Amino acid sequence: MKIGFIGLGVMGAPMAANLGKAGFEVRGYDLRPGGRTVASVAEAVTGADVVITMLPDSPQVEEVLPEIVEYGGDNLLYIDMSTINPETSLGIARRLPHALDAPVSGGERGAIEGSLSIMVGGKEEDFQRALPVLQAVGRTIVHVGPSGAGQTVKAANQLVVGGTYGLVAEAILLMEVSGVDPAKGLDVLAGGLAGSRVLELKRHSMVARDFAPGFRIDLHHKDMGIATAAARQAGLALPLTALVTQLIAAARAQGHGSLDHSALLKVIERINAA
The missing domain is CATH 3.40.50.720 (NAD(P)-binding Rossmann-like Domain)
Incomplete structure (x- = not known):
């Protein structure tokens, strides 16, 4: 073939x-x-x-x-x-x-x-x-x-992935500011109900602030636009998706578009002046 x-x-x-x-x-x-x-x-x-x-x-x-x-x-x-x-x-x-x-x-x-x-x-x-x-x-x-269903499922995938990155970023910052070792904390989370593919693959690099691109913020920004457009076409209100979309847009506006989408951590840090 x-x-x-x-x-x-x-x-x-x-x-x-x-x-x-x-x-x-x-x-x-x-x-x-x-x-x-x-x-x-x-x-x-x-x-x-x-x-x-x-x-x-x-x-x-x-x-x-x-x-x-x-x-x-x-x-x-x-x-x-x-x-x-x-x-x-x-x-x-x-x-x-x-x-x-x-x-x-x-x-x-x-x-x-x-x-x-x-x-x-x-x-x-x-x-x-x-x-x-x-x-x-x-x-x-x-x-x-x-036809088109694959792209709709991918939009759903991207909103879940983006939301997970945002929550992992907040969890890291919460543990650090509270004096807890985030690496050990995320090891525990990864083995429980909070476990995810994001935690499996990215927890160590996020704690280390290593944002070498595997999937760039710029592309995830584009994907969230697809997700919000699909929601509008379907007549749905997806408030968490809208929030994640804004966080990813903020990462891009702050000059992080070429970094990995795990760089949402940098946005959460900036919000908290951390």
Whole structure:
């Protein structure tokens, strides 16, 4: 099976590498100079059985879509693994008969390990056809509904992750100011009902104030915009989501956009002049 992979960034590059290790023939292309293995989108798409995009936002996906439509074959399976607006995914599905929206969760580590969670929207028959490809990059793979559903579930994922980071940040500060060792405290929390993947992977780096990006504040800011827009479209009031959205916006406004989203701790510190 030949795969064209567009978007060789922090997430896309290791995902493409894992597809190659699984035996697929992968032709990669990146919109940024220096990140390409073929010279153009057209070259990545021509002759491919599957095309995957892993791009920052809706505008980048929409930028490459005309060439995917033009150079892809009639039976091309298109899997967009970017995190974008559900409405954009619905528009893609109207233009390509075999399109899936399949955003991921798990960050850079999950991309490297091939252990991503993948939430897939689209037709059941296209999902089944895509499954061998998705199994090369992910561990938890669920068909969650029709086109756009994958992006809606990803929005829900991002609001939970953002809220968890905010609460872990507050817990760290509370323990520190109270004279408690936060590293030991978080070890206890991680083993109880408060345990989470965020605590498992990030508690030590957060206590150490190591905010090297696995998933940048800038991207989480974009994702929270998708979540709040989806809530508005559904006619829902999500007050905690709105608060988390503002905290992430504050992190970006304070110049932390290039840091990991665990840098919400810096915002909580600044609020408390800590």
